[in-house]
Amino acid sequence: MFGDLKLTSDSPIYRQISHYIRDLIESGALRKGVRLPSTRELSHILKVSRNTVILAYQELQDDSLIENIHGQGAYVSAARAREGRKPVFDWPRRINDYGRKAWELNQTATAWQWRQGMIPFNSLAPDESIFEIEEIKRAFLNRIALEGEKLLNYGDAQGYRPLIEYLKHYLEDKGVDFQGKDLLITSGFTESFSLVMAALTNPGDRVICENPTHNLALDIMKLSGLQVNGVPMREDGIDPDELERALAQPGVKLGFIMPSYHNPTGLVMAPEKRLKVLELFGKYQVPLVEEGFNEELRHSGAHVSPLIALAGSGNGVVCLGSFSKILFPGIRIGWIGGDARLIAYLERIKFYRNIYTSLLDQAVLYEYLQNGRFQQYLKRAKKLYREKYEQALALARQYIPCRRVWGDGGLHLLIELDGIDARQLLADCCADGVLFTPGDIFYTDGSGAGSLRLSVSRVDRWEMEQGFAIIGEAIRRIKNGTGVSDDVGIHQNARPGQ
Amino acid sequence: MFGDLKLTSDSPIYRQISHYIRDLIESGALRKGVRLPSTRELSHILKVSRNTVILAYQELQDDSLIENIHGQGAYVSAARAREGRKPVFDWPRRINDYGRKAWELNQTATAWQWRQGMIPFNSLAPDESIFEIEEIKRAFLNRIALEGEKLLNYGDAQGYRPLIEYLKHYLEDKGVDFQGKDLLITSGFTESFSLVMAALTNPGDRVICENPTHNLALDIMKLSGLQVNGVPMREDGIDPDELERALAQPGVKLGFIMPSYHNPTGLVMAPEKRLKVLELFGKYQVPLVEEGFNEELRHSGAHVSPLIALAGSGNGVVCLGSFSKILFPGIRIGWIGGDARLIAYLERIKFYRNIYTSLLDQAVLYEYLQNGRFQQYLKRAKKLYREKYEQALALARQYIPCRRVWGDGGLHLLIELDGIDARQLLADCCADGVLFTPGDIFYTDGSGAGSLRLSVSRVDRWEMEQGFAIIGEAIRRIKNGTGVSDDVGIHQNARPGQ
Numbered sequence: 002m003f004g005d006l007k008l009t010s011d012s013p014i015y016r017q018i019s020h021y022i023r024d025l026i027e028s029g030a031l032r033k034g035v036r037l038p039s040t041r042e043l044s045h046i047l048k049v050s051r052n053t054v055i056l057a058y059q060e061l062q063d064d065s066l067i068e069n070i071h072g073q074g075a076y077v078s079a080a081r082a083r084e085g086r087k088p089v090f091d092w093p094r095r096i097n098d099y100g101r102k103a104w105e106l107n108q109t110a111t112a113w114q115w116r117q118g119m120i121p122f123n124s125l126a127p128d129e130s131i132f133e134i135e136e137i138k139r140a141f142l143n144r145i146a147l148e149g150e151k152l153l154n155y156g157d158a159q160g161y162r163p164l165i166e167y168l169k170h171y172l173e174d175k176g177v178d179f180q181g182k183d184l185l186i187t188s189g190f191t192e193s194f195s196l197v198m199a200a201l202t203n204p205g206d207r208v209i210c211e212n213p214t215h216n217l218a219l220d221i222m223k224l225s226g227l228q229v230n231g232v233p234m235r236e237d238g239i240d241p242d243e244l245e246r247a248l249a250q251p252g253v254k255l256g257f258i259m260p261s262y263h264n265p266t267g268l269v270m271a272p273e274k275r276l277k278v279l280e281l282f283g284k285y286q287v288p289l290v291e292e293g294f295n296e297e298l299r300h301s302g303a304h305v306s307p308l309i310a311l312a313g314s315g316n317g318v319v320c321l322g323s324f325s326k327i328l329f330p331g332i333r334i335g336w337i338g339g340d341a342r343l344i345a346y347l348e349r350i351k352f353y354r355n356i357y358t359s360l361l362d363q364a365v366l367y368e369y370l371q372n373g374r375f376q377q378y379l380k381r382a383k384k385l386y387r388e389k390y391e392q393a394l395a396l397a398r399q400y401i402p403c404r405r406v407w408g409d410g411g412l413h414l415l416i417e418l419d420g421i422d423a424r425q426l427l428a429d430c431c432a433d434g435v436l437f438t439p440g441d442i443f444y445t446d447g448s449g450a451g452s453l454r455l456s457v458s459r460v461d462r463w464e465m466e467q468g469f470a471i472i473g474e475a476i477r478r479i480k481n482g483t484g485v486s487d488d489v490g491i492h493q494n495a496r497p498g499q
Numbered sequence: 500m501f502g503d504l505k506l507t508s509d510s511p512i513y514r515q516i517s518h519y520i521r522d523l524i525e526s527g528a529l530r531k532g533v534r535l536p537s538t539r540e541l542s543h544i545l546k547v548s549r550n551t552v553i554l555a556y557q558e559l560q561d562d563s564l565i566e567n568i569h570g571q572g573a574y575v576s577a578a579r580a581r582e583g584r585k586p587v588f589d590w591p592r593r594i595n596d597y598g599r600k601a602w603e604l605n606q607t608a609t610a611w612q613w614r615q616g617m618i619p620f621n622s623l624a625p626d627e628s629i630f631e632i633e634e635i636k637r638a639f640l641n642r643i644a645l646e647g648e649k650l651l652n653y654g655d656a657q658g659y660r661p662l663i664e665y666l667k668h669y670l671e672d673k674g675v676d677f678q679g680k681d682l683l684i685t686s687g688f689t690e691s692f693s694l695v696m697a698a699l700t701n702p703g704d705r706v707i708c709e710n711p712t713h714n715l716a717l718d719i720m721k722l723s724g725l726q727v728n729g730v731p732m733r734e735d736g737i738d739p740d741e742l743e744r745a746l747a748q749p750g751v752k753l754g755f756i757m758p759s760y761h762n763p764t765g766l767v768m769a770p771e772k773r774l775k776v777l778e779l780f781g782k783y784q785v786p787l788v789e790e791g792f793n794e795e796l797r798h799s800g801a802h803v804s805p806l807i808a809l810a811g812s813g814n815g816v817v818c819l820g821s822f823s824k825i826l827f828p829g830i831r832i833g834w835i836g837g838d839a840r841l842i843a844y845l846e847r848i849k850f851y852r853n854i855y856t857s858l859l860d861q862a863v864l865y866e867y868l869q870n871g872r873f874q875q876y877l878k879r880a881k882k883l884y885r886e887k888y889e890q891a892l893a894l895a896r897q898y899i900p901c902r903r904v905w906g907d908g909g910l911h912l913l914i915e916l917d918g919i920d921a922r923q924l925l926a927d928c929c930a931d932g933v934l935f936t937p938g939d940i941f942y943t944d945g946s947g948a949g950s951l952r953l954s955v956s957r958v959d960r961w962e963m964e965q966g967f968a969i970i971g972e973a974i975r976r977i978k979n980g981t982g983v984s985d986d987v988g989i990h991q992n993a994r995p996g997q
Contacts, residue, residue, distance in 0.1 A: 002770055002803050030770035032674035032804050032811070077674075088781035088815040092841040095786065100698035103847040129648035137651065141639055150627040153635065153827035176530030176575075188686070192853040200598035221851055272500055272528030283586035288593065305500050306530045313527075317586040329651040331858035343590040349601040353719055355690040359857040360829035 002030075003038060003046050014049055018057035026066050026077055037067060037075040099224065106220045110442050113431055120468035122437040122455040125326060125412055128389075129459075131381055132329065133374060140368035141361075152360045158352040159344075160186025160336075161363035167371055168322075168336055176310035177320070183341040185348050188333040188358045190292065193321040194218050194257075196347045196354075197290055197337065198225045202254050209247045209256040211239050213415075213443035213452075215264045215292065218257055227254075231445030238263070238270035241277050248285040256282055259292045260308055265415045265443045265454040267408030272305055279311055279318070290319045297327055297379055298386055298411055309338060316340040324366075326412065326458075327382050328375075332362045386412060386458065393457040393465055400469040402476050404451075413456040415440065421479055423453040429475040435468045500528075501536060501544050512547055516555035524564050524575055535565060535573040597722070604718045608940050611929055618966035620935040620953040623824060623910055626887075627957075629879055630827065631872060638866035639859075650858045656850040657842075658684025658834075659861035665869055666820075666834055674808035675818070681839040683846050686831040686856045688790065691819040692716050692755075694845045694852075695788055695835065696723045700752050707745045707754040709737050711913075711941030711950075713762045713790065716755055725752075729943030736761070736768035739775050746783040754780055757790045758806055763913045763941045763952040765906030770803055777809055777816070788817045795825055795877055796884055796909055807836060814838040822864075824910065824956075825880050826873075830860045884910060884956065891955040891963055898967040900974050902949075911954040913938065919977055921951040927973040933966045 006021045008014055025031040037043070040058060044051040058075055061067040068078040096104075115121060144152065159165065165184050173179060187193045194217070202208065204226030210218070212231025222229050230250070232243045239258065247253070258278065260270040270278070282289045291308045309320040316339065323335035337347055351357070369375065390410050397406050397414055407415035418426070423439040430437065440452030455472075457465060504519045506512055523529040535541070538556060542549040556573055559565040566576040594602075613619060642650065657663065663682050671677060685691045692715070700706065702724030708716070710729025720727050728748070730741045737756065745751070756776060758768040768776070780787045789806045807818040814837065821833035835845055849855070867873065888908050895904050895912055905913040916924070921937040928935065938950030953970075955963060 005769065025770060028771070029774060029809055029811075030804065032808050034672060035674050035804060035808075036672075088784060088810075088813050090784070090786055090815050090838065092814070092838045093844070096698055096841075096844050097701050100844045100848060103851055104844055107847045107850060124653070126653045129652055132648050132651050134643060134647040134651070137647070138640065138643055141643075142636065145632060145636055145639075149632040149635070150630050151829075153630050153632070153829040154627055155622070155624045155828045174532060174534075176533050188853040188857070191851065195852050200594055203595050217851075224851055271503065272523060273526070276527060286586060286588070288588055306528065306533060310530050310533075311527055312586075313530075315586050316590070317588050330653045331649075331651040333853065333855070333857045340588065340590045343594075346591075346594050346598045346602055349605045350598060352605060353601055353689065353715075353722055354693050354852065355686040355831065357831070359686070359831045359860045361860055361863070362857045365859070 003043060006047060008047065008049070015053045015056035015060070018043075018047065018049075018054065019060040022057070022061055023064070023066055031077050033077055035077045036073075037077070039074055102224055106223060110216060110220065113427060113436060115436060116434075118434060119431075120435045120464045120471075121459055122435065122457065122468060124436075124459045125456050126330060126459050127327060127382075128385060131378070131385055133369075133378060136369060136372075136374045136378075137329070137365060140365050140372065143372075144364040144368045148364075152364050156357045156360040156363075158348045158357045160184075160358065161360055161367060163371075164334075164363045164367040167367055168338075171370075172307075172309075172320070172322075172338055176306050177338065178310075178314050179338075180314060181316060181341055182339055183344040185337045185344050185351065186358050186363060187335045187337060187351065188355070189325055189330075189335040190321055190323045191217055191221070191335075192351075192354075192358075193323070193335045193337045194290070194292075195221050196350055197255075197319060197321070198222065198227070199350055200343070200346050201288070202227055206254040207250060207252050208254055209244070209287070210445065211258060211263060212445045213265055213440065213449055214257065214445060215259060216438075216442040218292070219443065219445060222257075229445045234263070234266055234268065236268075238268055238274050239278065241274065241281065244278065245281050248281055248287055253285065253287050255288045255290055257290045257292070258308065261293060261305065262298060262409070262411035265407075265413060265438070265440065267411045267413055267415060269305065269409045275305070275308060275311055279308055283315070283317060286317075288317050288319060290321065292321050297324070298383060316343075319343065324375075327379070327386075329366075332366055334358065334362055334366050386410075389457045389460075389462075389465075392462055393455065396465050396469045397455070400466075400473040402473060402480075412458040413454050416453050416455060418451045418453065418476070420451065421476060422450050424450070426453065426472070426475055426479060429478065430472055433471045433475065435471045437472070501541060504545060506545065506547070513551045513554035513558070516541075516545065516547075516552065517558040520555070520559055521562070521564055529575050531575050533575045534571075535575070537572055600722055604721060608714060608718065611925060611934060613934060614932075616932060617929075618933045618962045618969075619957055620933065620955065620966055622934075622957045623954050624828060624957050625825060625880075626883060629876070629883055631867075631876060634867060634870075634872045634876075635827070635863060638863050638870065641870075642862040642866045646862075650862050654855045654858040654861075656846045656855045658682075658856065659858055659865060661869075662832075662861045662865040665865055666836075669868075670805075670807075670818070670820075670836055674804050675836065676808075676812050677836075678812060679814060679839055680837055681842040683835045683842050683849065684856050684861060685833045685835060685849065686853070687823055687828075687833040688819055688821045689715055689719070689833075690849075690852075690856075691821070691833045691835045692788070692790075693719050694848055695753075695817060695819070696720065696725070697848055698841070698844050699786070700725055704752040705748060705750050706752055707742070707785070708943065709756060709761060710943045711763055711938065711947055712755065712943060713757060714936075714940040716790070717941065717943060720755075727943045732761070732764055732766065734766075736766055736772050737776065739772065739779065742776065743779050746779055746785055751783065751785050753786045753788055755788045755790070756806065759791060759803065760796060760907070760909035763905075763911060763936070763938065763950075765909045765911055765913060767803065767907045773803070773806055773809055777806055781813070781815060784815075786815050786817065788819065790819050795822070796881055814841075817841065822873075825877070825884075826864075830864055832856065832860055832864050884908075887955045887958075887960075887963075890960055891953065891967075894963050894967045895953070898964070898971040900971060900978075910956040911952050914951050914953060916949045916951065916974065918949065919974060920948050922948070924951065924970070924973055924977060927977065928970055931969045931973065933969045935970070 040051050040054040043054045067075045069075050169179050207228045209230045230247050232247050233240050293307045309318040312318045319339035403416045404419045405417040427439050438454040440449040538549050538552040541552045565573045567573050667677055705726045707728045709732055728745050730745050731738050791805045807816040810816045817837035901914050902917040903915040925937050936952040938947040
């Protein structure tokens with residue numbers, strides 16, 4: 002820019018310089034607040050004496066075009082800088098249907114606002130008190146010492162090789178047969194799910210899932226323009242007869258199932274049912290996408306096999322995993338395991354979305370996992386969350402009048418209210434400092450207005466008791482307000498007198 | 500799973516247990532390699548004596564159904580475990596058009612393979628020797644000490660607040676007026692570009708860019724099904740007359756421009772041309788997406804204003820930035836600056852793709868930037884890359900017979916060959932251990948077969964000289980092979996006698 006100035010012998014050099022800069026400022030090419038080169042730099046660029054540049058800057062300063070900030074240099078000042086070009090666009094009008102749909106889905110899901118001091122039964126974030134910060138530090142320092150330069154430079158779309166290998170072994174230990182299969186590192190479940198939908202579905206396609214189902218997955222399916230066919234949940238998981246009816250329809254592209262700690266019900270699908278589900282998807286030749294991220298929380302020593310393990314050498318199951326819910330959500334790592342050719346396609350799509358997942362995150366997570374801390378952490382996490390879950394169950398029964406409490410454990414309860422709208426209840430509870438997730442966002446068919454999800458991962462016992470009491474109180478107020486007497490509809494898991 | 504066993508008084512307890520587990524194994528519900536609960540755990544779960552469980556496990560072991568691995572516990576053994584359900588899918592057939600297009604685009608772009616020891620003129624990765632590993636360590640330790648628990652837990656889709664504020668100030672220092680504008684943190688340029696395309700375009704829409712243009716942006720536009728209208732580049736940037744002709748067509752959705760260190764030509768758009776471009780986009784009311792990531796490499800002390808700064812209080816420019824090319828690509832951080840309402844939409848779309856960008860990356864980058872190391876790093880990086888660029892220019896002129904060398908600086912040169920196909924040349928050079936990027940991938944109209952991009956960020960002077968000599972030699976071989984004499988078509992930037 003300054004190098005473009007051609008000096009002539011027509012007029013004093015310093016004046017040619019100041020005129021050139023004046024033109025740049027007045028044309029808008031140099032804008033308010035921009036720093037000019039130092040006098041030394043400019044004298045070097047133009048090959049003139051520094052004094053000549055000092056004179057030129059002095060003239061610009063006298064004209065209020067630039068100002069000298071002591072110790073920092075010369076800046077273009079406000080006074081005369083031209084107000085650039087100003088086309089003003091009405092952006093919301095230019096957003097396409099996809100963008101508008103994302104907006105609307107997000108509005109529905111977050112129509113409530115967290116304020117400082119609220120009790121957050123809406124949050125699935127892990128309890129920070131069990132984070133092993135010192136171990137994360139150590140993992141970081143180890144990895145950066147071993148291969149810092151590599152980690153700070155470009156990586157592969159598929160992921161950080163040692164982490165891929167670690168996770169494959171981890172899944173092999175759960176019985177997954179990796180012959181002909183492969184694994185892609187992603188930035189968490191949401192990315193995994195969104196990549197799979199992007200590769201396999203077209204707008205208008207029919208997909209099958211549990212009803213209720215993971216709200217984010219549901220939103221992504223809606224955003225992808227899919228016809229979502231929700232199959233009802235029974236006490237022990239998805240209803241197999243209804244599932245078969247759904248699978249028998251023409252044009253079903255895929256199914257999405259959460260066999261362990263289903264969100265939002267908290268149910269764990271029984272082993273026999275897992276086999277049944279797998280058999281049905283196999284019978285109708287429909288691929289099955291499995292979210293398996295919470296199975297690490299199983300209380301007993303052994304685990305129920307994930308569907309992808311039960312499928313053996315078959316390649317019909319795609320498994321989406323992540324440690325976010327139990328480990329560190331701030332470290333954005335998830336994975337997709339499945340047929341190697343599918344994984345190769347997913348890798349290309351990921352490449353065009355964000356090239357690859359943070360190498361630093363991948364390396365820190367790998368180092369943490371492989372030094373054996375994860376197993377110890379898991380023990381503590383299981384103990385903590387089991388205690389919380391049991392407290393929550395007992396307190397819900399004590400304080401919250403309802404029709405049913407769903408769940409086998411995990412991080413949350415699904416409460417089925419008795420004739421009360423959960424959004425109305427939420428409005429009341431918000432005013433009293435309690436947040437929860439209204440159940441409707443999990444339902445594929447617009448139902449669920451009478452249910453709510455209470456996550457307890459982030460709250461302590463005191464908050465749980467306070468919060469549940471407030472919810473119970475609000476329910477009674479609503480009932481009384483509508484003339485429903487206190488003891489109507491309180492049975493099963495709820496205690497009379499509350 | 501084990502808790503589901505209902506014990507009766509019909510037969511010995513240990514046998515009921517062993518039969519139950521045998522059924523689980525033979526049905527496939529417990530698969531090969533799965534660890535059983537320890538005898539202590541199972542006795543606790545079933546409320547039986549530990550000896551009973553030991554007997555049951557002994558029986559299973561005798562039947563080769565499980566095996567004891569010393570010190571680790573009992574595992575389901577291979578012998579009898581059932582080979583789960585096996586539907587086998589032909590996955591490539593199930594991939595949709597989008598996935599197939601991603602595959603094909605990627606194939607074209609990466610038809611060559613890097614092998615150990617090759618000279619990588621295809622890589623834009625920064626020179627690792629200038630990475631400040633110690634400073635990154637310090638930044639990490641500082642941030643994790645200050646707010647480790649927060650960083651490991653959930654973050655906001657828009658980004659880590661301190662980094663957003665830092666980047667806003669950084670851009671304000673370049674003259675950007677943030678009134679009515681906002682900033683979204685992304686996982687790098689590719690994500691930024693892909694989000695903007697996702698929010699604003701529909702398949703079939705017309706978009707304008709420079710020809711040649713950034714190959715990844717071009718691929719993403721093709722993947723989005725857009726009609727890409729490339730406007731020719733002149734010696735000083737995009738041709739304004741051709742640009743106006745393109746803008747005057749009906750249905751132009753947006754334009755994409757790289758005003759600084761244009762990829763692949765390395766040109767920097769002159770200040771007057773920037774104003775002209777802005778005026779034209781304003782006149783036709785077409786929004787302009789600007790990639791500005793390399794402007795930090797400007798050799799003079801002052802910078803040319805980015806287009807979004809020149810636009811003043813107008814909101815027609817969306818600016819995509821990143822420090823990846825000059826700082827640490829392994830830390831995946833980019834940003835989108837623009838109209839606040841547009842940013843809000845983009846944030847929702849990002850939310851449904853990966854929730855948010857790694858908090859750890861964001862916090863480490865923020866800490867590194869704000870402690871002032873960035874400015875010092877930048878000085879060293881500028882000096883290093885300027886030297887490399889000048890060496891590259893001199894060596895290219897010395898060794899590579901060609902029609903033209905494009906570029907004003909930065910990290911790469913674009914070489915226009917004289918009647919030689921760059922893919923053929925690449926095949927020859929690959930065999931001799933030299934990689935470069937064939938120019939055709941940057942062109943919107945299938946042209947560019949006679950050009951190649953040489954990136955010099957990652958190579959030293961010795962490699963540069965070796966590599967350029969090999970390329971020159973290969974060119975001469977091809978010419979001789981096709982009967983073209985050595986001195987034909989060598990003019991302008993190339994030296995005679997080469």
